[in-house]
Structures are given as structure tokens and as C-alpha cells.
Amino acid sequence: MIEIxxxxxxxxxxxxxxxxxxxxxxxxxxxxxxxxxxxSGSGKSTLMHILGALDIPTSGTxxxxxxxxxxMTDDELADIRKDKIGFVFQSFNLLPRTTVLRNVMLPLIYxxxxxSEREARARKSLLLAGLDEGHFKNLxxxxxxxxxxxxxxxxxxxxxxxxxxxxxxxxxxxxxxxEIVLATFKKLNKExxxxxxxxxHEQDIAEHADRILFIKDGLLLEDKINQIKKTVNQx
Amino acid sequence: MKxxxxxxxxxxxxxxxxxxxxLTMLGIIIxxxxxxxxxxxxxxxxxxxxxxxxxxxxxxxxxxxxAQRGPGxxxxxxxxxxxxLTLQDVSAISAQVSNVRAVAPEVTSRYQVTAPGTNxxxxxxxxxxxxxxxxxxxxxxxxxxxxxxxxxxSKVAVIGPTARDxxxxxxxxxxxxxxxxxxxxxxxxxxxxxxxxSGFNNPDDYVFxxxxxxxxxxSGDQYVNAISISATxxxxxxxxxxxxxxxxxxxxxxxxxTQADFSTLNQADIIATASSVTxxxxxxxxxxxxxxxxxxxxxxxxxxxxxxxxxxxxxxxxKAIGAKKRDINLQFLAEAILLTxxxxxxxxxxxxxxxxxxxxxxxxxxxxxxSSVLLAFGVSALIGIVFGYYPARxxxxxxxxxxxxYE
Numbered sequence: 320m321i322e323i324x325x326x327x328x329x330x331x332x333x334x335x336x337x338x339x340x341x342x343x344x345x346x347x348x349x350x351x352x353x354x355x356x357x358x359s360g361s362g363k364s365t366l367m368h369i370l371g372a373l374d375i376p377t378s379g380t381x382x383x384x385x386x387x388x389x390x391m392t393d394d395e396l397a398d399i400r401k402d403k404i405g406f407v408f409q410s411f412n413l414l415p416r417t418t419v420l421r422n423v424m425l426p427l428i429y430x431x432x433x434x435s436e437r438e439a440r441a442r443k444s445l446l447l448a449g450l451d452e453g454h455f456k457n458l459x460x461x462x463x464x465x466x467x468x469x470x471x472x473x474x475x476x477x478x479x480x481x482x483x484x485x486x487x488x489x490x491x492x493x494x495x496x497x498e499i500v501l502a503t504f505k506k507l508n509k510e511x512x513x514x515x516x517x518x519x520h521e522q523d524i525a526e527h528a529d530r531i532l533f534i535k536d537g538l539l540l541e542d543k544i545n546q547i548k549k550t551v552n553q554x
Numbered sequence: 555m556k557x558x559x560x561x562x563x564x565x566x567x568x569x570x571x572x573x574x575x576x577l578t579m580l581g582i583i584i585x586x587x588x589x590x591x592x593x594x595x596x597x598x599x600x601x602x603x604x605x606x607x608x609x610x611x612x613x614x615x616x617x618x619x620x621a622q623r624g625p626g627x628x629x630x631x632x633x634x635x636x637x638x639l640t641l642q643d644v645s646a647i648s649a650q651v652s653n654v655r656a657v658a659p660e661v662t663s664r665y666q667v668t669a670p671g672t673n674x675x676x677x678x679x680x681x682x683x684x685x686x687x688x689x690x691x692x693x694x695x696x697x698x699x700x701x702x703x704x705x706x707x708s709k710v711a712v713i714g715p716t717a718r719d720x721x722x723x724x725x726x727x728x729x730x731x732x733x734x735x736x737x738x739x740x741x742x743x744x745x746x747x748x749x750x751x752s753g754f755n756n757p758d759d760y761v762f763x764x765x766x767x768x769x770x771x772x773s774g775d776q777y778v779n780a781i782s783i784s785a786t787x788x789x790x791x792x793x794x795x796x797x798x799x800x801x802x803x804x805x806x807x808x809x810x811x812t813q814a815d816f817s818t819l820n821q822a823d824i825i826a827t828a829s830s831v832t833x834x835x836x837x838x839x840x841x842x843x844x845x846x847x848x849x850x851x852x853x854x855x856x857x858x859x860x861x862x863x864x865x866x867x868x869x870x871x872x873k874a875i876g877a878k879k880r881d882i883n884l885q886f887l888a889e890a891i892l893l894t895x896x897x898x899x900x901x902x903x904x905x906x907x908x909x910x911x912x913x914x915x916x917x918x919x920x921x922x923x924x925s926s927v928l929l930a931f932g933v934s935a936l937i938g939i940v941f942g943y944y945p946a947r948x949x950x951x952x953x954x955x956x957x958x959x960y961e
Contacts, residue, residue: 373874373954394878401876408958412871416570426875428559474875 321347321370321482321514326379326389328365328537339365340376341537347516349481352508354517354528354545362537364486367518371406371484372399384481401429405475409487411467413459419445419470420455426478440477447511448473449503465496472503476513483507483515489524501527555881564888567861578857579897581850582937586901586930587908588843590922594909596836598920603828607821609749609757611689613655613788614821615795617643617781617802637777638806638815641765644781646805651783651797653790658688659778661768667761668734669721676717678735678761680768688784691762696729696744703764709771711735712744716758735761738771788822795820844933850897851937858890858945869949870957883950890942891935898934902927 328340339362347353357363368374369381372388375396381389388399400406405426413422423441432440445455448469454462459470468488475483485504489497505527507513517528525531526545533541568575619638644659661680666673685691686698693712703710711733713721722728728742740763749757769776785794795818802816803809862869869882909920 368955371874394880397873397876397878400874406874408871410867412867412874412958414868414871417566425872428563429555429872429876429878429881431556478876 320349320382320384321345321516322380322382323370324380324382326366326369326376326381328362328369328374329377338537340369342379343534343537343539344379345532345539345542347514349514350508350512352505352515352517352527352529354519354525354531355534356519356522356525356531357534357540358520361534363518363520363534365537366534367484367486367516370482370516371404372396401426401478403481405478405480405483407468407471407475407483407485407488409490411471411491413467413470413474415460417459418455419450419457419459419462422459422470423474423477426474430478441473444473444476445470447476447507449499449506463496464492465499468492468496468500469503472500472507476507481514483513485515485517487519488517489519489521497524555877555884560884560888561892563885564892567865567889568892571861574857574860575893578853579893579900581853582847582894582897582934583850583901583904585843585847585850586898586934587904588846589840589930589933590902590905590926591908591912592839592843593836593926594905594920594922595912595918596832596839597923598909598912598918600829600832600836601921602919603832604825606750607825607828609690611782611784611821613785613791614688615783615785615791615798616819616821617647617783617798617816618819619777619779619816637775639778639781639802640776641778643802643805644778646801647781647783647798650801651794653786653794655784655786656684656688658682658685658782658784659765660685660780660782661765661773661777662779663773665735665772667717667721669731672721674717674720676720676759676761678763678768678772680765680772681762682765685762685782688782690749692747693744694747695727696742698744698746699762699764704766706764707766707770708764709738709740709767710743710763711740712746712762713742714746714756714758714760715748716756717761718745720759733761735763736772791820791822847933847937851894851941854890854893854937855941855945857893858886858942859948861889862886862945862949865949866952866957866960869952870954870960873952873954874958879950882952883946886946886949887939887942890946891938894934894938894942895931898931901934902930905930 323346324344326340326343327338330337330339343366355363355366369376372383373396375391376389379389380387383399383403386399388396391399414425420438420441423444424437427437427440442455446452450466450469450473454466459467462470489500492500501524504515504517508515517525519525529545531543531545532539617639641659644657648654648657658681662677664675665678666675667678681699682704683699683701686693691698694715696712698712699710713728713733718726718728721733722731728745731742732739733742734740746758746760783794783798785791799811799814799818803811803814806815808814872882906922909922912918913920
């Protein structure tokens with residue numbers, strides 16, 4: 320459960336103050352598939368950072384599963400990210416020259432989970448993300464773009480987060496691979512009940528979600544239930 | 555984060571850049587190896603000097619007439635003031651000073667010594683039977699000067715191996731042969747064992763004869779050139795030296811110690827002086843080696859800073875998935891420490907091999923001390939911490955958002 324109330328984020332460049340977010344409020348219930356959409360400079364990245372507990376707002380409150388994240392220290396934020404959030408980045412951010420399994424196990428290392436359980440959970444996540452078992456021992460730089468992003472999704476899943484936060488997950492992928500990756504998110508949401516928040520600037524990507532939040536100039540412009548149900552071609 | 559995970563991360567990131575890690579480590583290896591080798595060489599030099607000082611006798615106090623000139627044998631300064639010690643002084647010392655094991659007077663001068671067909675110029679020492687014990691002279695063949703020889707004023711001689719080689723040929727059997735010193739015939743009754751060179755005078759180029767014979771036929775007077783006193787143990791040498799001084803002042807009726815017509819030299823003082831000289835050199839060598847260790851440490855810091863910059867995005871990712879500052883800090887610190895630790899271990903091995911080679915090729919008898927190994931390990935770990943701290947701190951303080959965006 321995400322409750323955002325009147326979030327303001329101010330950046331200072333020299334003497335100039337700039338509000339990247341100017342009082343945004345919304346609620347996302349567990350199990351929703353939401354797209355946050357907006358052109359570049361709209362403040363959606365800032366919103367993503369706050370939702371992902373990478374940053375705290377200048378004012379306003381952010382409750383994640385009943386916990387006030389908006390006033391936490393760096394270490395407390397790290398704990399929130401470790402336990403409640405799974406990130407999928409546009410640029411994948413896998414460790415180079417490292418096996419797929421080890422990449423997926425990485426978040427569990429910081430939880431202090433023992434090696435055998437780590438591997439079991441990583442395998443489970445990878446299968447959920449739709450990667451063939453044959454690739455598990457491959458090095459991350461031996462995979463294709465679509466496979467890499469599925470490894471990244473598996474990594475986001477492995478700590479069983481309350482929220483999967485995908486920042487332009489298809490930005491570096493061709494349209495066909497994009498469809499597959501989006502289908503994976505949809506499957507995680509529909510079949511496993513994961514909360515997925517997708518940040519994008521593309522309308523047709525956003526339309527895969529059930530609900531779309533339009534952000535512009537640091538304000539929530541529109542909060543609509545998506546009527547266009549896109550059918551995703553799995554082939 | 556568990557220790558084995560930190561070690562695994564550390565290992566994989568160090569092995570990802572083998573050439574760089576290896577070269578950086580080389581700085582530490584050379585630094586540690588030179589510290590180990592230098593201190594081993596210093597310790598070797600020190601023990602070699604001490605051994606050669608010890609070879610002139612143990613717990614030795616040497617009384618010489620006139621001005622003090624140095625350890626061991628005193629070259630006669632000519633007649634006059636230097637003639638101040640007598641056999642009465644020797645008996646006074648043996649009778650009155652406590653903790654004395656043995657007293658050995660000697661009458662020494664250089665003479666032309668001849669054997670049939672050859673001759674040499676060497677030291678001729680009139681000694682008593684105690685001399686061999688006090689001055690660590692051991693007899694290889696035959697026997698040393700006995701009390702009987704001294705009492706009988708016998709014309710017998712015990713010669714050093716160098717003197718034997720010069721007079722009768724290398725390794726020849728000289729026992730029973732006759733040598734001539736100052737128109738007197740002496741029968742060779744013993745050959746001493748070689749002591750090896752010990753600096754200014756060759757302890758193997760000697761001819762020993764009974765002291766009574768030397769007084770009667772060679773020097774022609776009752777004075778002795780030196781009195782060697784062996785104390786019972788190392789701790790009593792100072793007391794023996796002090797007592798000897800006061801007894802001799804008394805014997806010579808001198809009330810002002812600064813006017814003494816003799817001087818005493820304590821072997822412990824010579825060793826202490828020599829040790830402090832070699833100790834200074836060892837410190838100097840180790841300091842030079844230590845500088846290379848610091849340079850190696852700077853190499854580590856340089857590499858770690860490069861690594862942190864290169865892996866900025868990775869650090870951002872690790873933070874995004876829940877790594878705390880402490881986790882990142884530990885990981886990078888562990889890398890630096892592992893580098894210096896492996897470098898230190900290899901350095902100790904290399905340093906030991908160098909000192910082993912120096913010993914093996916008989917350049918110097920070296921010894922690698924446990925303390926220098928422990929010190930080297932401690933210093934290398936410390937270098938890892940000191941020079942790894944700043945890069946690790948820099949990594950852990952990176953903002954995850956900026957780090958993830960870093961190109």
C-alpha cells in the first residue's frame with residue numbers, strides 16, 4: 320500500500336530554487352499495475368526516486384505499508400529498499416562478468432541469507448521472470464537485451480518486495496523484446512499479485528498498465544483507469 | 555553482509571583485474587620484502603660482528619698499560635710509560651678480585667721468526683696456561699703452554715695456523731720442529747685451531763711461548779703488555795672491571811683515578827658499541843625500505859580510487875538493492891586489505907628468499923626474525939586500512955541516484 324500526500328521536492332541550483340514535485344498526492348493499493356507517465360522534466364524521475372526510497376521529499380508524507388518513509392535516515396532507507404522494493408532499470412545494471420545466478424542473488428547477500436537458500440530463491444525468481452534454466456550459469460555479458468532485462472526483473476523479485484519499480488524498463492529494448500518484458504510484468508501482476516509501478520514517457524508502454532498517472536511540471540495532471548486493454552502478443 | 559560474502563566479492567573484483575591488482579601488489583611485495591631482507595641483513599651483520607668480538611674471549615676485561623688503544627692484542631708503544639703492569643699486579647688481581655674465573659697476563663712483541671729455510675715477522679706472545687681459556691684459543695694439534703713450561707722457562711712454542719703455513723708450508727706437520735726467535739731455538743709443541751679473521755689483527759698469525767721464557771729471553775724485563783681477565787659471568791664484568799681498577803690503583807700507589815698508568819676495557823662495552831653502530835645501520839636500511847612500503851601503499855590508494863570511479867554504477871546498484879554505507883565501506887576496505895595482505899605474505903616469502911640466498915652464497919649469515927615478519931604483516935595490514943580508508947569512504951558516501959546515473 321502506497322500513500323503519497325502532498326509531496327514537494329525542491330532542488331537548489333545556486334540561488335535558484337526549483338520544485339521538481341509540487342504537491343503530488345495519490346494512493347496505490349496492493350496488487351495494482353500503475354504506469355507513471357510524463358514527458359522528460361515532468362518530475363517523474365524524482366517521483367520514482369522518492370517511491371523507491373532512494374531519496375526523501377522536501378515536504379509531504381510517503382507511507383509504504385504503513386511506514387513513514389519520508390523522514391528516514393540513509394540506513395533506514397537502505398533497509399526499506401532491501402525489504403520492500405525491487406528495481407528494474409532502463410540500463411539493466413547487472414554486474415559485468417558475473418553469472419546470472421549471482422546477479423539475482425545479490426540483494427539476498429545484503430540480507431544475510433545463507434548460500435543454499437539464496438540459490439533456491441534466485442532460481443525461483445528467474446523462472447518466474449521467464450528465463451530458461453540453461454542460461455543460469457551464463458555470464459551477464461553473454462545474454463541478449465531481453466534476457467538481461469529478465470534477469471534484472473528476477474533480481475527485483477528475489478527479495479519478495481511489496482513494490483516492483485520499473486524505470487523505463489523497455490527504453491533500451493526493441494519493440495518485440497519490449498512486449499515480452501511488459502508481458503512479464505503483466506504476468507507478475509496478474510498471476511502473482513505483485514504491485515508494479517512502471518515509469519515511462521511513452522503512451523503505448525503506459526497503456527499496458529491498469530491505471531495511468533500523468534505527471535507534468537511536478538503536478539499530478541490526470542489519474543485515470545486505463546480503458547484500452549492491450550493484448551500482448553506472447554509470440 | 556556475511557564475511558564469506560565480503561571475501562567472495564573481494565576476490566571476484568580483484569581477479570577481474572588481475573594485471574592491475576598484481577602490479578599494485580608488487581609495490582607492497584617489494585616494500586615488505588626489502589624490510590624483511592634489510593633487517594635480516596642487519597641482524598646478520600650484527601651477529602657476525604658480535605661473534606668475532608666474542609671470539610677473543612668471553613666476559614673479558616683487558617687491562618693494558620698506558621693509553622687505551624682498543625680490544626685484543628696491544629702493540630707495544632715502546633719502552634717507558636707503557637711499562638706499568640707486572641706479574642705482581644696479576645697475582646693481586648687473582649687474589650683480591652671476586653667473580654674472576656681466570657687471569658691471563660701476556661708479554662707480546664713482534665719478532666722475526668725463522669724456521670729452516672724460511673722466516674716471517676709475527677707476533678710472539680709470552681703467555682701462561684690460562685691464556686687459552688681466557689682468550690678462547692683452542693689447540694688443534696699437540697698441546698698449549700702448560701704451567702710446567704712456565705715454571706721451567708721452557709723453550710717451547712705453540713703456533714697459529716697462519717704462522718705454521720708461513721714457516722713450514724700450508725697444512726704441514728710442524729709439531730716437533732724447531733723455530734728460532736731472537737737467536738733462541740723453540741720447539742713447536744702445538745698448533746692452534748683457526749679462528750678466522752677478526753678485523754685488525756689476524757688471530758691465527760701468532761706464536762705463543764711461556765711468559766717466563768718471553769721475559770727472560772725476549773723482553774728482558776718483568777713487565778707484561780696486557781692482562782686479560784675472564785669474569786665468571788656477563789653480569790659481573792662491570793664489578794670485576796671496577797675492582798680491578800681500584801686494586802691496580804692501590805698497587806701502583808695512585809690516588810687519582812684520572813692519573814692511572816693503565817686502562818681497562820670491558821668486552822661488553824665493545825659489543826655494545828658495535829651493536830649500536832650496526833643497529834643504526836639496520837634502522838637506516840629498514841627506513842629506506844619502509845619508504846618503498848609507503849610508496850606501495852599510495853599505489854594501492856591510487857588503484858582503489860580508480861576502481862571506485864569505474865564501479866560507480868555498480869555501487870549505485872548495490873545501494874539501490876539495499877546495501878548500507880557500512881556494506882560498501884567494508885567491501886572496498888576489504889579489497890585494499892586483501893591486496894596488502896597477499897602482497898605482505900608474498901613479500902615475506904620473497905624477503906626470506908633473499909636473505910636465504912645471501913646466507914646460501916656465504917655473503918653474510920643472515921637471520922629473519924619473527925618480530926620483523928610480524929611487523930611486516932602488521933604494517934601491510936595497516937597500509938591496507940590507511941590507504942584503503944579514503945577510497946572506501948568515498949565509495950560508501952556516493953549518492954545512489956547520482957551513482958546510478960553516472961556515465
